[in-house]
Amino acid sequence: METCGGDPVKAAKTLQDANIKAKVKIVGFDVDHEGQQQLKKVAEAGEGTYTTVSNQSELQSEIVEKWKPSIGQLVWTQGVTLVDTYNAMKNMNDIYNPLYQLSTNEKIRILDAVRFLMSEKLITEETRAQVSELANQMDQIRQEEFKKIKDEKETEREAARKEIEEKVVAWKAKWQ
Incomplete structure (x- = not known):
C-alpha cells in the first residue's frame, strides 16, 4: 500500500513522459492482493514489469538470474x-x-x-x-x-x- 502521501503511478508516468527511457521493474515480496494491484499499476505506468515472490529463493531467481548480464555483455x-x-x-x-x-x-x-x-x-x-x-x-x-x-x-x-x-x-x- 502506498504510505508516503504521493502518487507512485503518476510519478512512474511522469518518468516515462520525460523520455528518460527507464523501465520500472518492481518485485513484490510478501505483498497482499491490494498492494499487488497498486504495484502492477505503477509498473505498467512506468512501462516495466511487476513480479511477486514469496521466498528468498524466488527473490534470488527473480533478481539475480533475470538481471544477470549475458555472456555477450560479459565478453x-x-x-x-x-x-x-x-x-x-x-x-x-x-x-x-x-x-x-x-x-x-x-x-x-x-x-x-x-x-x-x-x-x-x-x-x-x-x-x-x-x-x-x-x-x-x-x-x-x-x-x-x-x-x-x-x-x-x-x-x-x-x-x-x-x-x-x-x-x-x-x-x-x-x-x-
Missing part, C-alpha cells in the same frame, strides 16, 4: 578501450603541444628582436647576452611547468583508467 565489456586511451592522450597533446609551441615561439621572437637590436647597434653585447639568457630561462621554466602539469594529468588519467578496469574486472567476476 564485450572491456572497460577503457585502446581507442578511449588514445583519444584521452590525443586530447592532452592537443592542449600541451600548442602551449609548448607558443612558448618556443615567444623565445624565438625575443631572441630575434635582441639580434636585430644588436645588429642596429641599439644594445650592447652584454645586454644581448643577458636578455637572451633570460629568454632561455623563461622558456625553460614554462616548459618544465607545462611538462609537470601534463605528467600530473597523465597520472590522473592512468589512475582513473586503472580504477575503471578494476571495477570492470570485479563486475565480471561477480557474474561469472
Whole structure:
C-alpha cells in the first residue's frame, strides 16, 4: 500500500513522459492482493514489469538470474578501450603541444628582436647576452611547468583508467 502521501503511478508516468527511457521493474515480496494491484499499476505506468515472490529463493531467481548480464555483455565489456586511451592522450597533446609551441615561439621572437637590436647597434653585447639568457630561462621554466602539469594529468588519467578496469574486472567476476 502506498504510505508516503504521493502518487507512485503518476510519478512512474511522469518518468516515462520525460523520455528518460527507464523501465520500472518492481518485485513484490510478501505483498497482499491490494498492494499487488497498486504495484502492477505503477509498473505498467512506468512501462516495466511487476513480479511477486514469496521466498528468498524466488527473490534470488527473480533478481539475480533475470538481471544477470549475458555472456555477450560479459565478453564485450572491456572497460577503457585502446581507442578511449588514445583519444584521452590525443586530447592532452592537443592542449600541451600548442602551449609548448607558443612558448618556443615567444623565445624565438625575443631572441630575434635582441639580434636585430644588436645588429642596429641599439644594445650592447652584454645586454644581448643577458636578455637572451633570460629568454632561455623563461622558456625553460614554462616548459618544465607545462611538462609537470601534463605528467600530473597523465597520472590522473592512468589512475582513473586503472580504477575503471578494476571495477570492470570485479563486475565480471561477480557474474561469472
